[in-house]
Amino acid sequence: xxxxxxxxxxxxxxxxxxxxxxxxxxxxxxxxxxxxxxxxxxxxxxxxxxxxxxxxxxxxxxxxxxxxxxxxxxxxxxxxxxxxxxxxxxxxxxxxxxxxxxxxxxxxxxxxxxxxxxxxxxxxxxxxxxxxxxxxxxxxxxxxxxxxxx
Numbered sequence: 497x498x499x500x501x502x503x504x505x506x507x508x509x510x511x512x513x514x515x516x517x518x519x520x521x522x523x524x525x526x527x528x529x530x531x532x533x534x535x536x537x538x539x540x541x542x543x544x545x546x547x548x549x550x551x552x553x554x555x556x557x558x559x560x561x562x563x564x565x566x567x568x569x570x571x572x573x574x575x576x577x578x579x580x581x582x583x584x585x586x587x588x589x590x591x592x593x594x595x596x597x598x599x600x601x602x603x604x605x606x607x608x609x610x611x612x613x614x615x616x617x618x619x620x621x622x623x624x625x626x627x628x629x630x631x632x633x634x635x636x637x638x639x640x641x642x643x644x645x646x
Contacts, residue, residue: 500548502527502541502567503560507604510560512612517558520620525554542570542601549598550576557599568601575641578634584611585618592622596634 499522503510506529517524525548528534528541535541538561548554557579559567564581571579579599580591583606591597600619607615625631 497555498523498525498553500525500527500545500554500557501530501560502545502557503529503604504536504538504541504567505529505560505562505604507560509602509604509607509609509612512609513558513560513602513616516612516616520616538566539570542567543574546571546574546577546579546599550574555598558602559599560602560604562603562605564601564603564606568599571599571601576638578637582615582619583607585614588615589618589622592619593625594630594633595637596624596630 499517501514501524510530514524514526514530527544529536542559545557545559549557559571559579561567568579568581571577577599578595578597579601580595580597581601582588582591583603588600
């Protein structure tokens with residue numbers, strides 16, 4: 497799977513995220529502080545990672561900033577993106593299952609190495625629900641930004 501990753505700061509957890517994704521066999525596209533010379537402002541690099549997903553250049557994205565809030569807000573402004581700020585594995589699993597989230601937002605401040613592994617396990621193990629109500633909700637969200645559910 498191709499994963500786009502952004503971070504507004506070159507923090508240990510951001511580097512661990514990229515390393516962990518590569519160890520799991522994913523191709524990683526980097527933005528912001530993770531890519532020399534790139535714009536590291538959270539709004540800009542989060543948008544870049546989200547646009548990779550919306551344009552089909554990446555299957556999913558992980559966007560990071562100090563709290564994760566700004567990164568999730570910026571990513572969610574890109575049509576076709578459903579970003580979820582997740583601080584634990586349960587939330588990550590639910591975001592994939594019930595919301596068909598295609599962008600994971602993480603806090604650089606709150607995410608430890610062990611927690612990162614748990615969140616990624618849940619994020620990649622969960623599949624989008626095929627339940628009619630869940631699919632209708634995801635379709636409704638797509639209509640809110642004028643797109644189609646992806």
